[in-house]
Amino acid sequence: MNLRQRMVDEIKKNYGLDSPQVLSVMLQIPREKFVAKLKRVFAYRDGPVDIGYGQTISQPYTVAFMTHLLVSDKASLRLRRKGKVISGKIKNWRVLEIGTGSGYQAAILSKLVRQVYTVEIIPQLAEKAKRTLRKLRFNNVFVKSGSGEWGWSEYAPYDAIMVTAGLTEKVPQEIFEQLKVGGVLIAPIGKGYDKVMTRYNKLKNGKTKKREFGIFHFVPFVGEKN
Template structure:
């Protein structure tokens, strides 16, 4: 779970963001409550903190971004989380989506390939009172086999295809959300594992940074 206390100067902006997400079609009330509770300004660099509650992507260093809040919300909503699931996140990044997932699932396991981003996200997640997320440095395309299988997997970078390790680590009936396509543009796709096979459904066109690793794009 995450703390609900947010500095007073951000309360109005945070509430407007929730209203903007509702206007764009986000209906999951638990997800909207999480957006309303999580101090997103902690997860962005100080130089862009005044823009933390805009519905736009922002740079976080190492050539990475914190996604547009609508993209985060649309992605997480597709997992249909009820609070009992074990979820794997590929690409910790700023840690904001990790916090969202921690509010909606029982356990979150997040893998990040950049040590600098992981070292920055860890204390921020602690400050946000996230207690049910475990972080690891490594190649996210290989997943996190130790805690598999996962009820949900969300990939925060664009891949040429579904990494085989992630397909293997998804539980039967589980959902895998991943942007698939070229390095320049992808289709956000949700896959459901049925009978040991993935069945996909396109959600929306997106543009994510490339998923680098053994099961993704070469570094």
Template sequence: MRYFYYHPTSKKRFTVFLLGLICLFLDVATGVATELKEDTIYTQRRNAMVKQTIEDRGVRDPNVLRAMLTVLRHEFVPEDLKEYAYEDRPLPIGLGQTISQPYIVAYMTELLEAGSEAKVLEIGTGSGYQAAILAEIVKEVYTIEIFEELGKQAQNCFERLGYNTIKSKIGDGYYGWEEFAPFDGIIVTCAADHIPPPLIQQLKPGGRIVIPVGGVYQVQMLMLVMKDAQGNVTVKNMLPVRFVPLLGDHQQ
């Protein structure tokens, strides 16, 4: 018969190991519980945001409302501002840029009237939130950001959250993205002092551009640009807004 003897030191080591394992389990369980609690809170806030500040203010497109309910806005704001993510206001994202207030994002997206097979160009990626909203609705999204740091942050965010239908690049959005033109819709999330001709040229007949127009210290107007089947362009003023300026070589 074989006998086994447990040395006191071995028992102590085993006890320490077991306690460590229990502590690790408790830490993981606590982390999971905290994450679930945060997810629940964010979901409640997002639902309230869509109902109270978007739907109740007149946005009716079910695809837009669904997208606003789906996209996690708190993933597109700086860590120290996550608690404000579902308030209806713009938030700073660095380099003097902002993430637009949710109502304006929803309103501009609804104006675009883009269908599920549409290809849409966005000028001014910023945090990536508007592109993510579009990606929940249309087939392809192309987005351009002039600030390399913001553009790379947005690209990382798209990859992390699984938005693989968004193609992004760093560049001057004033000139659009001719390689992938024409587009069914173009949305501009920064204010130009005029409607860029390259964007009109890259818009399909029957397509729409939604763009804020005006100077930094002037009243800016959100404009809806429509191109008919014959290529004729009409412009309609929608509402006064305030956006950061469209930067680039055209300013020279």
């Protein structure tokens, strides 16, 4: 049994996550390529891995669960192209990720949606993620170095937004404004390292529908306002 298969099996066995499209994609992505060579022995363990600058690549289950929350909210997870059904694609979805980190989460999303725009405040991590994604030919992922608290308005509005660092109180308004009506936003929110995984649905009346999904550990969100 290879390490990727073992990782996916552990996610299903230990956490009961039933998300065939997401787990299938995780089998395709070489997680070890997104960490330093000396850290690759830890790439598939059930925990986060340090990537430098006080940041981590999230634990595999966290990546799987956040991705599942993002895509499972859509009724159809298939895109019909040239008469064939391409499993796992969501038609025309443009997704914004706040907190590129290693680029691994963006790589997972890229297999499920049309385009991924991802913002990283630490320039060295942004450049490294960009190189890794380019080398592995994730050509529908676009990386920007900058503060995620402002989002990436140039390509807004987005069908979905994922925040991959822990917010203290709430999602910045600038980010919410870049979400389409009917769109979904996933973010970990709370004091300290214990964050409540939260999903927001943006409604037509300007309000949001909020649902919480348990406690997860995250490094703090870093922005220009901090």
